[in-house]
Amino acid sequence: MSGQLPLDLALAPRFGEQDFLESPCNAQALALVRLWPDWPRHMLLLTGPSGSGKSHLGAIWAARAGARIFDGRDLDAGGPPALAGEKALLLENAELAPEKELFHLLNVLMESGAALMLTAARAPDFWGLKTPDLLSRLRRMPQAEIAAPDEAFLQTILVKLFDDRQIRVDAATIAYLAARIERSLATCGALVSALDREALARGRAVTRAFAGEFLRGNPQFGCGADDDDSD
CATH class of the missing domain: 3.40.50.300 (P-loop containing nucleotide triphosphate hydrolases)
Incomplete structure (x- = not known):
């Protein structure tokens, strides 16, 4: 497709x-x-x-x-x-x-x-x-x-932002993202928007592998993923 x-x-x-x-x-x-x-x-x-x-x-x-x-x-x-x-x-x-x-x-x-x-x-x-x-x-x-959010709160924010867009993302992918991005709610919002656009354009689901590939190509969101995941 x-x-x-x-x-x-x-x-x-x-x-x-x-x-x-x-x-x-x-x-x-x-x-x-x-x-x-x-x-x-x-x-x-x-x-x-x-x-x-x-x-x-x-x-x-x-x-x-x-x-x-x-x-x-x-x-x-x-x-x-x-x-x-x-x-x-x-x-x-x-x-x-x-x-x-x-x-x-x-x-x-x-x-x-x-x-x-x-x-x-x-x-x-x-x-x-x-x-x-x-x-x-x-x-x-x-x-x-208001202090910088911790990793647990980033996960909560990411879940909410994906839910707002009616995108189903598993807990492992959420944890993977939260551990690797800048601890900022603004970054969470920009990341979810960018992942949504990229996944839709490429006809792919937002999986851990896709998230890792995306972060490696977009280091502005934080430190890139370093493990070799695949779909």
Whole structure:
């Protein structure tokens, strides 16, 4: 049977609380989100690597708090005044916001008593900030960090991502992949999407042998498989 033409159809992420997978790496952050509205000072800074689930947790909180979602990259001089009337705000990619506008926004929201969640890849000390008062204010915010996932959690994520695409993959193949890829949820998502396209194009199932062959040819996903599997 000849390979089929792969259709690169992105699956819409599901950001409901029931769709969030809890693990030791995100348990503290999830507990703090669920603690709302009993947050100290009604603020939280959530950090974690790309694809770690920050946006998902942010969406859970935004739904609970009725918060508006705004991206730090879109914050300009008109942003703080325009957002001043918000009762709750989720600012994603806060480390990419212009310093002056971010500092102004924090002042405006603190004065109004609005609730605020910031998400960022790393803690404020690594943002390269030039404004000492802004750095000091960010340091004083209650903070939660999502750590890199362990191998067991990667397996859970891979199973879910394959299931979302209605692809049946056995446990041995899942374990094989989880042991060899970068420990990142973003990598899991990219890998499953790429495996799906490649398997469909070549008319093959996602087996351990196929996974090993794919990883050897695509080292960007992590360390390549080194055993000689065959279908």
